[in-house]
Amino acid sequence: MVESICAAPTIRSIEVPPPPTWPELSEEARAALRARILRLLAERRAVLVAHYYTDGELQSLAEETGGCVADSLEMARFGTESDAETLVVCGVRFMGETAKILNPEKRVLMPDLRATCSLDEGCPADQFSAFCDAHPDHTVVVYANTSAAVKARADWVVTSSIALPVVEHLTARGEKILWAPDRHLGRYIERMTGAEMLLWNGACVVHEEFKSFALERVRRLHPDAAVLVHPEAPAEVVDQADVVGSTTQLIRAVVELPHPKFIVATDAGILWKMRQVAPDKTLIPAPTAGAGATCESCAHCPWMAMNALQNLEQVLLTGDQEIQIDPAIRERALIPIRRMLDFARQRPARA
Incomplete structure (x- = not known):
């Protein structure tokens, strides 16, 4: 098995935002806010698509209104099946971009477009493209936690729920794999499949x-x-x-x-x-602390925390946090995403 780590930006070069602070709401104020959001969702013909890592109130609201609470693979599927005119993606930016790639005719909003991902930030499209160009004999497989531009350079897009069967499939065909961006997930897949993989040097800050x-x-x-x-x-x-x-x-x-x-x-x-x-x-x-850690953890994505009831209401009122993607990039990125979804339909992700 061969492994290579490219000279990518390290995780320490990524600026992690401080946790957002939201005004304390009384029970009455919170109930009124939820009621306004429910009304706006109906008026805008919008549906909520929330990730499991977002605040529980947002997950609850998505379920209550016929939306979706899921991992990134199921979020992608739901967007294509919904008849809503507007998708409001509560998560991080690559999730909103994936929704727009798959649904160019729909309006895709997010509570805060600044909500990014350390894996996405640590894999700039220009540097990644150069890495791919240096290894033209490799099949390019990228994790969903990447920008639309990085996906546009890939042969396959995968989520953690389907990465193993996809890599097993490619290895069985004798293909060498260039993997990005999460090195820990890449190494795990190497160990489980015996695949020959070149790994990008990225990691999740959480x-x-x-x-x-x-x-x-x-x-x-x-x-x-x-x-x-x-x-x-x-x-x-x-x-x-x-x-x-x-x-x-x-x-x-x-x-x-x-x-x-x-x-x-x-x-x-x-x-x-x-x-x-x-x-x-x-x-x-599980603990993220060192000495003295027992059962306490601060493991929560600071960008996921940028999603809240307050800015959800604001984006529904103004529509000013809309995902836009260059059409040429969208068309290229659609190919590996569709490849993943087609593969998932033919061979369900490993349980």
Whole structure:
């Protein structure tokens, strides 16, 4: 197996925003705000598409109004199937871009267009294109957490729920793979498939902060707990997992496994859905801290936190946070995304 890391910008070069602060709302004010949003969604013929990592109130509102709460693969599918004129994507920018790529005729809004992703930011399209040009004999596979311009340079786009079967498929055909941007997910796929992969040097600022030694302490405190890990985490954290998988796969594990407790090593936003589907289970966030860490975690994407009821109402009122994509880039990016969706229909993602 051959591995190469390119000289990409390191994760430390990415400016991480401070957590947003929103005014405290009384119960009465919050109920009134939700009521206004419900009215605006109906007036705008709009539907909410929310990721599992967003605030629980947004997930609840999406479900209540016939929208979608899902991982990025299911978010992409939902947008193409909805008859709504406007998609309001509560997540990060690459999710809004994917929705627009698949639905050019629809208006795609986001509560805050500045909500980006460290993986996206750490993979500039010009540098990535040069890396691809230097390895023309490789099939280019990019994670969904990338810009439309990076997707336009790819042969395949994958999400964490479908990456393994896609790479297995390509390896069986004898193809060499250039992978971007998450090196931890790439290394996990290498180990699971034996694929020959060149890896871009990117990482998620949330998942990279999980600490293996702190996780070991929590496991000792809760020996009856199963450990659930997203494959964007470092290998020494993944190695301690009972289940490694996408957000959807980890939620399914909480329901299906018999364990009374689960230590969860992914963005804390997922806990809202886990508590909803398995209210009898005890959920313990995996630690991102060092000495003294037990069950507390600050694992929450600062860009996901930019989505809130307040700016959701604002974007529905003004429509001024609209996703726009150059038509030429959109057409090229559509090809690998469609390839992923077609593959998913023919061969469901690994459970």
